[in-house]
Amino acid sequence: MTKGEVPLDYQRYMEVYGAGALRNYLSIGRPEPNVPLDQAPRDGMVIETANAEADWETEEKTPELEGTSPVLITWGVDATADMLCWDASDDDPATWPIVVYQRNGSLWSRYDCGMVEFLVRNFRAEWPENPLGGEFLWDVSEVTFQARG
Numbered sequence: 001m002t003k004g005e006v007p008l009d010y011q012r013y014m015e016v017y018g019a020g021a022l023r024n025y026l027s028i029g030r031p032e033p034n035v036p037l038d039q040a041p042r043d044g045m046v047i048e049t050a051n052a053e054a055d056w057e058t059e060e061k062t063p064e065l066e067g068t069s070p071v072l073i074t075w076g077v078d079a080t081a082d083m084l085c086w087d088a089s090d091d092d093p094a095t096w097p098i099v100v101y102q103r104n105g106s107l108w109s110r111y112d113c114g115m116v117e118f119l120v121r122n123f124r125a126e127w128p129e130n131p132l133g134g135e136f137l138w139d140v141s142e143v144t145f146q147a148r149g
Contacts, residue, residue, distance in 0.1 A: 006031055007086065007093040009116040010075060020147040022119070025136035026078040027148070048074035052083045055101050061108040070099055075115060080104060080133030084118075104133035 019030040029045045052072045061068075070087035077083055081103040086096040087110070098111040098118045109131060111118050121127055125139035137143065 005093065006073075006075075007096055007114055009114040013116060017145055018147055020145055022143050022145055023136045023140070024079075024144075024146060025134060026076050026084075026132075028076045029074070045074055048077050048083060049085070052085050052101060055083065056108065059101065059106050059108060062110065065099070065108050065110055072099065078132055078134060079136075082131075082133050084115075086115075100131050102131060102133050 013028070014030060017028075019028060021027045029048065031045065049072055052074045056070070056072060069089075070085075071089045072085045073088050074083050074085045083101040083103075085099045085101070086093075087099045088096050090096060094114075096114075098113060098115065099108060100111065101108050111127075111131065113121070118131075119137070122131065122137050123140050123143060130138040132138065
């Protein structure tokens, strides 16, 4: 995966913060080349995307996702084992929605926005309900970031 193959807001986020964790809860990964699973870093995007693809096949989806076959790319995972992905079905990364697997609810949901907007709306509790399994990033006034080496 090259720099131009991910949404611009993610590129900018990576330029400012890099890979790391928000409130020691949500890990945001750095872009990785698409390599065979046996050559991929243990906790990186390639492995997490394979996990998301496996869960996509077996888990419930919200009505707007039923019958769809997204091209998933995982950009974040959290301490409650939720997976935050893009649906990279479109050739233009600027159009990729966020698709979240909330493990506690065993449900895939779609959010028609970019990564940064998704996070900010979560921090401000602007979704009808918390899309993640934990309350660590829901309705918070301060978010700490810890860089990963």
